[in-house]
Amino acid sequence: DHSGADQSGATTSAGDATPEVRFTKGAFPGDPHDAADVTFLRRIGPDAYELRLFMDVTAMVARIRLMTWMGALIVTVTLSGAGLVVARVAARSSRAAHLSERQARYLAEHDTLTGLFNRFGFGARARALLQKCAETGKRAYLFQVDADKFKDINDIYGHATGDRVIEAIARMLRGAFPEGALVARLGGDEFAILVTEAVLNGAPSSFMSSLPTGTEIRSEDGNSLIEVSTSSGFAVFPDDAPNLGDLMKAADLALYAVKNAGRNGVGAYRRDMTRALERRHWELQGVRNAIEAGQLVPYYQPLICARTGRVEAVEALARWHHPTYGVLGPDRFRHALDDARVSTEITAAMLEQVARDLRVWRNIGHGFSAGLNIGEADLKDPDLTGRITDMLARSGLHPDALAIEVTETAVTAVNTAAAGPLLKRYRDAGGVVALDDFGTGNSSITLLKSIPYSAVKIDRSFIRDLTHNETDLAIVRSIVRLARDMGFKIVAEGIETPDQVRLLRKLRVDLLQGFVFSKPLPARQLSEYLEWSSPPRRKASPGRPSANAA
Template sequence: MFGTYMDITERKQAQLQLIESERAQRRLYEATPAMLYSINRSGRLLSVSNLFAQTLGYSREEMLGQKPTAFMTPSSAQFAQDTVFPHFLQSGSIRDVPYQLLRRNGEVMDVLVSAELERDAQGAPVRSLSCVTDVSQIKAHQAELDRVANFDALTNLPNRRLLSDRLKQSLLRSDRTGQTTAICFLDLDGFKAINDQFGHSVGDLVLVGVAQHLGTVLRADDTLARLGGDEFVLLLSEIHSTSECTQILERVLETTRLPIQAEDQQISLSASIGVSLYPSDRADPDILLRHADMAMYQAKQAGKNRYQLFDTEMDRAAQSNRAFLDEMEAALQSREFVLFYQPQVDLQSGEVLGAEALIRWQHPTRGLLPPGAFLACLNGSHLEAPLGEWVMETALTQLRNWQALGLHTRVSVNISANHLLRADFCERLAQTLARYPDVAASRLELEVLETAAIGEMRQAVDILHNCMELGVRFALDDFGTGYSSLTYLRQLPVHTLKIDQSFVRDMLVDPDDRGIVRGIIELAKAFDRQIVAEGVETMAHAVALRQLGCHHVQGYGIARPMPAAQFPDWCAEWLRSGAWAQG
């Protein structure tokens, strides 16, 4: 009998060792607290640890024989098939490869996988052993840190940090495409009053509502960010023309005006928007934002509820204004400002009722400057309140000095709207009055522009009432130039109405102005308010006003504003002259 014999002892031993190894591996996988799996030479799951199967929501039997990619998200499966597996077969090892696995319930689990490849004596792959680390909580924590770092907590909009990155990307895209990027700085009109009236919880709901409304008008590549408070920034990308930009801005303004339900309040408000256009304004991102901010303030000053495009002339004017404000701040520190006083008199009795304090700037090179040469620059600036407080302090000091001379009179000072509506105005006024206990608070009268008092009616009424409890008086200045209604006039706690000089000046030749003056006088009587006519330039004006029933006047026909030192002598001369009785 003939045949060929082959010794297969080693092969059988190897097979038996492999079988025994697989059995030991299965026992290990059943008992181990780690997430492990192994893959056979066919690329299918050979063993799976209990913990790994339980974590994914399957039994071990359901997973065995499946390809690992069956439990991955589509993107991870593609990544494994195209990139990881070929590298693994070549190198024999991988470390901390990120995958996303799918649990049975559809939840995504972020993991890191490390694996070693086992080869036979000929170098052919036999199986692999993989270890899985769940990093879902770490990824979630990283995502939360990213959200906190890059998104506003209240509105979930991008914050300043993320806005900066997106702005840089948008400008780079504009450089590539030649299209315009519009940087729009949006500030809500009257939001502070909403917070003051209804509380911050309502204010927060309004901000969330505004963010949601604005999101409806944005295009896919646009960005809406919140910088803080009631300030938002819109980045409008790929703008083909200025007209396209303005059309979007009109929609933004219209959307901002939509009512918002906040708790049991329905709130309506508007916005002012400043816009810088890149690359027409070829500046860096920070400067572009600053330019948009400057344009927004121009929109505020122009009446709010509108947008304003930035231009270089505006920038030059703003820089000049800032320099002038710096000069004024230095002048305040150097005591270059002085007060002149214009008398107010009673045409019936001749009594000097008091004086209006009018600021002047004793400029070291330009001489004595009238208020028209510098006050306009103060509007909305950081100097507005300090200068207003200086005026009140100086007026009270002068009242005390005149009292020491035996002259007991009243001084009225002008208060700007922004200064009056500050949250600490009444408190600081009380502190100022407390420094002059020998001067009756009633001798200080605060003049408020009609438009200022009515523009923020509810807040103004509260502040005026609180200040009147301190003893000071209030006058409504330039009455007739604003938009008072009888309802507003009844609500405002003021003692005096001052007829604007524009009506008084022409009343002798213009019947309409004379009619307006007569109407204001009758209105003051009906509401039991005192009346003072400004702009009395001649004694003929004084006579006409007296005939209409207005006896309290001031103007160049009575006296020009004068230094404080001249006021006592003028008062004495006025009474001696009997000029009020002429005509």
């Protein structure tokens, strides 16, 4: 506390570091105004110490002036010793501050879960490493790695298990890449590795082929083994990109290509991937705009009863009325259908329009149902059944007015254990569930047993050569027999010739679909088609379709 200083406020500091020890000027009789201060400081010694003494020492110093030479020497030694103690404390405090600073810097640059560099720490070092490669004319390889279906692992096993998966992948990458490689966790399940050709010390191709693409951990209870696959994409500096930002984009495109091709692999960047990314962006944004503008509409392809020749159902297929390119089919916006968020927006838009069109046809006496394909993203929505039934109810329709069509690929991608109960709820509500493209997946028979289907649709690949290929004929005959024994309605799609129609009728297929009857039509043209092909026999009930609807 400096309150004991001279009331005039004029003070002299002892030492250059801090004015904590103060002496009142003019307190030493017979000396010039500052001489006593200087004399005292000389007696203390040549070294200035930071003395954190919070008191007024003016009176004490005045008494010291009256002491003997021995007393002054004792005080000098005592104060010198005190200075050494304070110096040791200050040094210790300085070391603690330095350690605290180092710890803060480490935490700022490292991932706390894995101990790897984080995005910030990786970025600074990676840029420096690429600069060195540019100066020496050497290449560097940037890998982007992430876990396949990591969200499913978190959802099924919990976030604690998810953290253990991240740690296992970090260990795998540390062991896979040579010392000197820069390994980082960018966030979530995303990892990046930058390694120079000098560190690889060999042919890059041989290293790529030996790079692991998965690991495994024990479940929390220790009773089961959880296998985790990874996907990796890499790009080369400076061949593929001249800086870190563009290099990471290129590696990410390569990673996306691996994911799109089925996951669990390693892929290199190609220049055409940039064009593919631009195409994907064009499709995603374009379809979103089309939904808002009412340009994404259902086209309907009739399903014909094999016995009566009447339209018993229709399949709703998405079409994009592009203002420049005209009517575009799904093959022209495949990326939008593969994107989880956009595909659910497409489904919602299609559901609303299909329900509205069905209501119009019911009002004029057509009692057929409509089928709509539901994708992988929709099957992950636990509220799917409620969304569909609510939409139908708002149009005054019963759930059996709409058949949910799912492919084997979508069901297996979501997980049969999750998709089964969801589809069963829709079936229990009175809805229809159809297995689309039957025969093309890896687990068709298993799906027939575990999913509550109402109908199966034989894939067009078996219909194309049906009339002159004995193998295809045998397969179709077996599918029909199996489906009939299990109580499923049987639909053949992709029919293009009258000969195929005659043969399928002989095989006792229930419903026939294909260009031989009609291409997909917009709602107004379908209404015209219905007038001459299947005129209304009676006005349909408000909620339910005719008994033969699929």
